[in-house]
Amino acid sequence: MIETLSKIGGHTAASLGPVELTLALHYCFDTPRDRLIWDVGHQAYSHKIITGRRDRFPTVKQYGGLSGFLRxxxxxxxxxxxxxAGTSISAALGMAIARDLKGEEFHVVAVIGDGGLTAGMAMEAFNQAGHEKRRLIVVLNDNEMSIAPNVGAVSGYLNRIRGGQPYNTIKDEIEELLKSIPGVGEMMFKSAKMVKDAISRAFVPGVLAEELGFRYYGPINGHDTDALIEVFNEARHLDHPVLIHTLTMKGKGYEPAERDPYSWHGTTPFDIATGSFIKAKATAPTYTQVFAETTAKMMEQDDRVVAITAAMPDGTGLNKVSPRFPDRVIDVGIAEQHAVTLAAGMALEGISRFAPSTRRSFSARSIRSFTTSA
Ligand SMILES: Cc1ncc(C[n+]2csc(CCOP(=O)(O)OP(=O)(O)O)c2C)c(N)n1
Known part of the structure; x- marks a missing residue:
């Protein structure tokens, strides 16, 4: 993967992170009979390599070659x-419903990042899946990063879980505690599995997921294939929604990417030995530069101008603007529809102009229409 991407560039850190996760998933599940759905699809190079496309991998992202995403x-x-981002749980739930309607038996597994989980659609799907209670497995690939460091209260919650005790350790400790209660404890330990599980679950770090109808497992080291295989095999036998929270490191296995996963999320070609990027000489200012400079100029001239980005501070160049206007550059996470309505709310209160930006072409169109209509 590193060799190919060094020549053509691509989603280097994003795809290096879940390699062990990919291997463990394909080991435990009978794909393609079991459905494996990757959110976004930018992290799935290892999935491509081990599903019959190893020889063609050097053609990835090139005309006539393999797609950089899933196809x-x-x-x-x-x-x-x-x-x-944010579509995988909806698609997985749809497949699970179809499976049940057809009376079939396969597993459906969605893999979503902690960035993707900030998307409204992911939350909507999570909400329905917890209510439907169908057999469905959601694997959270939590590396604390969107493209930039992840933002928002859900991200803060995941961070607190990261720092907590894993479920299996809590369960072991509660078993020991029960056994140590003379007479009653030993009996309870042997006979009342449900009581033991219930007590353990009350201390589970992902109690929010449990409250929303998911059985939570985690946090699990996403680079430990044995631990992953154990939990996937357990989850296979459950008949309700499961959330498996894995912790991974973006860029794992290639030191420069591990050190700076932000810059290495998606890259130009690079020198493997030094880790330096090989960039084509620019003949004109880039769109990102022009966009960022123009936005900064507007913000300087009018203190009602606020720039909003949906998890793309680098792609839009707003990361260069935010140090100058920390209160007026807002990263809402992968939440475009929220960004637009948030801006509408601000506009109604007299903060009239904004730049909702996920993609460069989108930013150009939207800033024009909103500045003219403001
Ligand atoms: C709706 C939407 N907004 C923005 C993007 C741009 N984007 C691509 S990947 C990504 C970060 C995804 O983060 P995460 O889900 O945590 O996956 P990771 O790359 O960390 O594995 C973003 C913001 C997108 N693909 N879709």
Whole structure:
């Protein structure tokens, strides 16, 4: 993967992080019969390599070659085409409902990042899945990063879980505690598995997920294949929604990417030995530069101008603007619809102009229409 990406660039850190996760998933689940759905699809190079596309991997992202994302047209192992973040749980739940209607038996597994989980659609799907209570497995690939460091209260909650005790340790401790109660404890330990589970669950770090109808497992080291295999095999036998919270390091296995996962999320070609990026000489200012400079100029001239980005501070260049206007550059996470309505609320209170930005072309169009209508 590193060799190919050094020549053509690509989602280097994003795809290096979940390698062990990918291997463990394919080891435990019978893909493509079991459906494996990757959120966005930018982290799935290892999935491509081990599902019959190793020889063609050097063609990835090139004309006539493999797609950089998942493509149903490319392989039966790619069960859902995406690109936008936050879609995987919806697609997985849809497949689970269809499976049950057809009376079939396969597993459906969605893999979503902690960034993707900030998307409204992911929350909507989570909400329905917890209510539907169908057999569905959601694997959270938590590396504390969106493209930039992740933002928001959910991200803060995941951070607190990271610092807590894993579920299995809590369960062991409670078993020991029960056994130590003379007479009653030994009996309870042997006979009342439900009581033991219930007490353990009350201390589970992912209690919010449990309250929303998911059985929570984690946090689990996402680079420990044995631990992953154990939990996936356990989850296979449950008949309700499961959330498996894995902790991974973006860029794992390539030191420069581990050190600076932000810059290495998606890269240009690079020198493997030094880790320096090979950039084509720019003949004109980039769109990002022009956009960022123009926005900064507008913010300087009018203190009602606020810039809003949906998890793309670097792609829009707003990361260069925010040090100058820390109160007026807002990263809302992967939440475009929220960003637009948030801006509408601000506009109604006299903060009239904004730049909602996820993609460069989108920013150009939207800033024009909103500044003219403001
Ligand atoms: C709706 C939407 N907004 C923004 C993006 C741009 N984008 C691509 S990947 C990504 C970060 C995803 O973070 P996470 O889900 O945690 O995955 P990771 O790369 O950390 O594995 C973003 C913001 C997108 N693909 N879709």
């Amino acid at each position: 149903r047209e490319e392989s039966p192992y790619d069960v859902f085409n995406a690109g936008h």
